[in-house]
Amino acid sequence: MNRFEYSRAETLGAAVGAEGALLAGGTNLLDLMKIGVATPERLVDISRLSLDRIEESAGGLRIGAMVRNADIARDPQVLARYPALAEALLSGASAQLRNAATTGGNVMQATRCSYFQDPLSPCNRRAPGSGCGALGGATRNHAVLGWTEGCIAVHPSDMCVALAAYDAVVEITGPEGLREVPMEEFHPLPDAEGSGAAPLAPGEIITHIRLPDPRALARNARYVKLRERTSFAFAIVSAAAALAIEDGVITEARLALGGVAARPWRCRAAEAALKGQPATAASFARAAELATEGARPSGDNAAKIPLAQRIALRALERAAAGTPERLPALPASVFAGDDNG
Amino acid sequence: MDDLMNMQGQGHVRLGSSAGQALTRRDGILKVTGAATYAADNRPDGLLHAVLATAGIAKGRVTHLDVAAAEAHPGVVKVYTPQTAPRLAVSPDEKIHPFVWRMETLTDDSVRYAGQPIALVLAETLEAATEGARLLAPRYETEAHGVTLDDAEPFETDTTAFGRPAGHSSGDVDAARATAARHVSTTVETSQQYHNAIEPHAITARWEGDRLEIDTPNQAIGLSKQTFAAFLGIDPSQIVLRSPFLGGGFGSKAILYGGQMLAILSARDLGRPVKLVLRRDQMYGPVGHRAPTRQALQIDLDAEGNIAALEHDTVTLTSTFDQFLESASNASHSLYAAPNLRTSHRGRRADVGTPGPMRAPGEAPGSAALEIAMDAAAQAAGMDPLEFRLKNYAESDPSTGMAFSSKGLRECYAEAAKLFGWAERSAAPRSMRQGRLLKGWGMGTAQFPCPMFQAAAHATLRADGSAVIETSAADMGQGAWTALAQIAADGLGIDIDKVEFRSGHSDLPDAGVAGGSGHTATAGTALFNAGADAVRQLAELATNDPASPLFGAGNAGVTARSGRLYRNDDERSEAYEDILARAGLELVRGEGTGAREGEPDRAMFSHGAVFAEVLVDPDLGQVRVSRLIGAFAAGRIVNPRLARSQLLGGMIWGIGMALQEEAVHDTRSGRLTNADLAGYHVPVNADVPMIEALTVHEDDPFVNALGIKGVGEIGVTGTVGAIGNAVWHATGVQPTRFPIHPESLI
Structure with missing residues (x-):
């Protein structure tokens, strides 16, 4: 690990504009430093900033960037109004990591693309202009949507998939003041040269994630995640679905996919196709097909496209069945559903 | 011996006291409280931290290392490269016994697999050594490489892992196939796997003059001491190897590797203790793995669903510089009644680290393929899988009779x-x-x-009725500290709480290898025999002493239990401590060995x-x-x-x-x-x-x-x-x- 300076920002004012890498829970950045992928000369510790509350906000919630993942997942208001967010969080990482990882850190975590994590491989994301090492390599876990020859990595977060489905907004403070970006668009998609522009400008910091009033979506929302082991594994594909259903008719639909692109992938065409339709298997099947519109394999991962459609279908079916009183013991698991007898 | 763990019960929950009882782990409290000392926990004064730099290419040679940059980094003390590394006393390819792989000790600039050590950096802190290794920024000349089963031509071989014959044939498979009612062909591939013990490979090495102290997790303490000595050119008596606890081994800590030698050599060269702990990613290369296999099985059935012939062929990988071939086909030798049986193995060489024994080597992938083939055959015979296996139950070993x-x-x-x-x-x-x-x-x-290996043990009964038992067993987490003590207590005829167990130390009698699922049988036999030998000496003392109630009972006439000898012909008995006291002895020491005599029939x-x-x-x-x-x-x-x-x-x-x-x-x-x-x-x-x-x-x-x-x-x-x-x-x-x-x- 390279030598670095460490300082702690006690106030948001001190953190904004600070030069260096921001350190919160450290569950990803410190790993990257240990393997030589991140080599910051300065670390600015923001873990003690007073951004550690979940507040009511215009019918929705405003989650501070330093709230720990575990605390969001267990928050009664989150469980009652945004159950797919809680389920997504509990399906990620391990209990220990969720206790340490923060909201902002979860958003800012790096791809787990093994070529990004291997400093000996070319990687436009890590070393702009060096090329994409993953293209033509071991690509079973790579993107099928929104990728370019510049980068085929996927964003690993479960939380962000649910946040995107809920129309969450990322609140950012920088030297130039405040700005807001929808979660859905926060992570840049790659361009021909590489992974795209950085989501944050130098000196900027995420302060909050704002969730709008879920209204009727609260009752019918689920997250489902496909993976080879039941816990402590990133998604092969995942999906968050939330539905508003009145008298058997879908009045509003949200659908986002995880594990398929460099950002949580909001399935707008599928959502539009569901609106006004009966909440039936046929409606969901049509929507699931639309969920991967434009998808194409980036390598050895063609199977991800049907899997993504099927996980979308499963999430829609589960959401339509209603959010359970309690989250299942195996959150988001394929095997956790009431639909499995 | 003061530094040995005293494994006498320290607050553990005792549920039983001898073989057959579900005693909880005697080392459990030490482990859950963090008091158990693993190799990397040792921090001798003046310690230097070593970090390996490893190859980023699979084949070629290192053309440049930025040694100056590494040595300029604050805290870095020394960088060893092929130009400067201290040398072993013998060739790194010396095969002093069959369980030695090439000792990768920076003897030349060639790269034979990705992850191969190419330099060693020593520094005052782990962080400095780690950064020093990164600063070496190696440059290479690369050659074409292959790392998969498809990348090389098979070679014929006479032997597989552990020197086992590469093929077997009994009966006449071809003749049986010609007349069989059904033929079932199955292919199964298994992946390359890594042991992934949670405790990484670690060593702390310290020289005191010509005496070498090593703390390293090891599954074969006696053999490893000999191996270290041979490669270092010193007498085994100069070496102390401590390995009281292993955080998992699964075979990967049975084989020594070059990093351990480098830590020892650099400690001698620099005159300071050296610790080397592999990073997780560094455990994927130099310390063994299970090679992938491609297995083809042919099962021929008669009209009643009996196996007429069984054939099992395995293709597997080894490195370019050593040979360890996963003996998967051997899984078919002795399980099902196959009157005609043929097995074979072929190797391929790839630019990977040398594979090695990994939990159920050969048997694990071999069984996986064989059982799939058996279900395929059961389906062909129209039988339930269990019914089919029972129909083909081997009443004797089909490969040997x-x-x-x-x-x-x-x-x-x-x-x-x-x-x-x-x-x-x-x-x-x-x-x-x-x-x-x-x-x-x-x-x-x-x-x-x-299997059984070779083990020796001592069992010493002391004047106070307690005992010390000694054998250099390896507890990888399987529970040797506990199970072996139970057997020893039975051998001595005393309660287990009176047994102090000394283990995991090379000064103790050699307990053999903790591998092949044979450690408890081998070391346990030695301990039991040592205890019986001590009891025999006590019995001789007592039965020949007119002052003893046991006088005249003869050796065959007394039984040991609960710390006393009992006459078989009446109720009289005497406590061990009374026998020793009257004889004026502080102790009696029994010795025992464990091994299988001759070729089993x-x-x-x-x-x-x-x-x-x-x-x-x-x-x-x-x-x-x-x-x-x-x-x-x-x-x-x-x-x-x-x-x-x-x-x-x-x-x-x-x-x-x-x-x-x-x-x-x-x-x-x-x-x-x-x-x-x-x-x-x-x-x-x-x-x-x-x-x-x-x-x-x-x-x-x-x-x-x-x-x-x-x-x-x-x-x-x-x-x-x-x-x-x-x-x-x-x-x-x-x-x-x-x-x-x-x-x-x-």
């Missing part, structure tokens, strides 16, 4: 099948459901040999039957092992609690091998893409919802005097095939490769 020393496999089948509810299985694939999920039931037979195996239930999502292909039940016949069970733990651990290992474990190479670079525990998946608790391991009673008067077989590895065998067959039953998709991927099932 020898009788089994004991074989409780029928009882295993019956017990496990009953508990599982196998009779309710519906035969057709995709015929069982749970809600929307496909449900499948599969089974496999487990089998593992019962019986086939010696543990057996078992494993039944698996899987649920498979028909749309998404995800598999969950919802129930896993095994019954095992493994001779005398020394400690049911520890044995069950070993068996469950083996079965869980099988879940990983069946569904998860797989090292993935980038074939272009030759590097692994998942060399960490985030990318290389092993099962987590949530993957094991219901699991049980039973043992059935088995008396074996032939395997050794104590009737002990072994439980360390057999749980892996049978399980992988059982899960594969359950997936097949659930989905109708015959497994051709492990691990089974979800996308292969949709």
Whole structure:
């Protein structure tokens, strides 16, 4: 690990504009430093900033960037109004990591693309202009949507998939003041040269994630995640679905996919196709097909496209069945559903 | 010997006191309180931290290392490269015994696999050494490489792992095939796997003049001391090797590797203690792995469903500079009644580190393929998988004709099948459901040999009635500290709380290797014999002493129990301490050995039957092992609690091998893409919802005097095939490769 300076920002004012890498829970950045992928000369510790509350906000919630993942997942208001967010969080990482990882850190975590994590491989994301090492390599876990020859990595977060489905907004403070970006668009998609522009400008910091009033979506929302082991594994594909259903008719639909692109992938065409339709298997099947519109394999991962459609279908079916009183013991698991007898 | 762990009971919960009792671990409190000292916990004064720089290419040579940059980094003390590294006393390729692989000690600039050590950096802190290694920024001249089973031509070989013959033939397979009613051909591939012990490979080395002290986790302390001495050119008596605890070994800590030698050489060169701890990613290369296999099985059946011929061929990989070939085909030698039997192995060479023994080497992948082939044959015969296996039950070892020393496999089948509810299985694939999920039931037979190695032990009875037992056993977590003490207590005829166990230290009598599932049998026999020898001496003292109530009873006329000798002809007895006191002795010391005399004339195996239930999502292909039940016949069970733990651990290992474990190479670079525990998946608790391991009673008067077989590895065998067959039953998709991927099932 390279030598670095460490300082702690006690106030948001001190953190904004600070030069260096921001350190919160450290569950990803410190790993990257240990393997030589991140080599910051300065670390600015923001873990003690007073951004550690979940507040009511215009019918929705405003989650501070330093709230720990575990605390969001267990928050009664989150469980009652945004159950797919809680389920997504509990399906990620391990209990220990969720206790340490923060909201902002979860958003800012790096791809787990093994070529990004291997400093000996070319990687436009890590070393702009060096090329994409993953293209033509071991690509079973790579993107099928929104990728370019510049980068085929996927964003690993479960939380962000649910946040995107809920129309969450990322609140950012920088030297130039405040700005807001929808979660859905926060992570840049790659361009021909590489992974795209950085989501944050130098000196900027995420302060909050704002969730709008879920209204009727609260009752019918689920997250489902496909993976080879039941816990402590990133998604092969995942999906968050939330539905508003009145008298058997879908009045509003949200659908986002995880594990398929460099950002949580909001399935707008599928959502539009569901609106006004009966909440039936046929409606969901049509929507699931639309969920991967434009998808194409980036390598050895063609199977991800049907899997993504099927996980979308499963999430829609589960959401339509209603959010359970309690989250299942195996959150988001394929095997956790009431639909499995 | 003051530095030895005193394993006398320190607040542990004692549930039993001798062999057969489910005693809790004697070292449990030490481990859960952090008081147990592992190799990397040692911090001698003046310690230097060593970090390996490893190769980023699979083949070629290192053309440049920026030694100046590394040595300029604050805290870096020394950088060793092929130009400057201290040398072993003998060639790094010296084969002083069969369990020696090339000692990669920076003797030249060639690169033979990705992850090969190419330099060693020593510094005052771990951080400085780590950064120094990074600053070396090696440049290479690369050559074309290959890392997979498809990258080289097979070579013929006479031997596989451990010098076993590479082929076997009995009967006439071709003649039997010509007249067989049915022919079933099966191919199965298994992946490259890594041991992934949670404790990384570590060594702390310190020289005091010509005396070398080593703390390193090791599965074969006596042999390793000899090996270190031979490569260093010193006398074994100059070496102390301590290995009281291992955080898992699974075979990878039985074989010494060059990094350990480099730490020792640099400690001598620099005159300071040196510690080298591998990073997780560095454990994927220089310290062994299980090679991938491609296995082809042919089973020929007669009209009644009897196996007429069985043929099993394996192609597997080894490195370009050493040979360890996974002996997978041997799994077919002794399990099913095949009157005509042919097995073979071929090797290929790839630009990878040398494979090595990994929990159930040969048997694990071999059993996985054999059990799939057996289900294919059962289907061809139109029989239930269990019925088919019972029909082809081997009453004697088909490869040798020898009788089994004991074989409780029928009882295993019956017990496990009953508990599982196998009779309710519906035969057709995709015929069982749970809600929307496909449900499948599969089974496999487990089998593992019962080798014995060489062990010696001392058992000393002291004037106060307590005892010290000594043998340099290796506790990898399996429970040697506890199980061996139980056997020793029985040998001495005293309560286990009076037994102080000294172990894990090379000054003690050699307990042999903790491997091959033979450690408890071998070291236990030595300890039992040592105890019996001490009791014999006591009995001689007492029965020849007119002042003793035992006078005149003769050696055969007394029995030892609970710290006393009892006459067999009346009620009189005398305490050990009274016998010693009257004789004016502080102690008596017994000595014992454990080994198998001569060539066995019986086939010696543990057996078992494993039944698996899987649920498979028909749309998404995800598999969950919802129930896993095994019954095992493994001779005398020394400690049911520890044995069950070993068996469950083996079965869980099988879940990983069946569904998860797989090292993935980038074939272009030759590097692994998942060399960490985030990318290389092993099962987590949530993957094991219901699991049980039973043992059935088995008396074996032939395997050794104590009737002990072994439980360390057999749980892996049978399980992988059982899960594969359950997936097949659930989905109708015959497994051709492990691990089974979800996308292969949709």
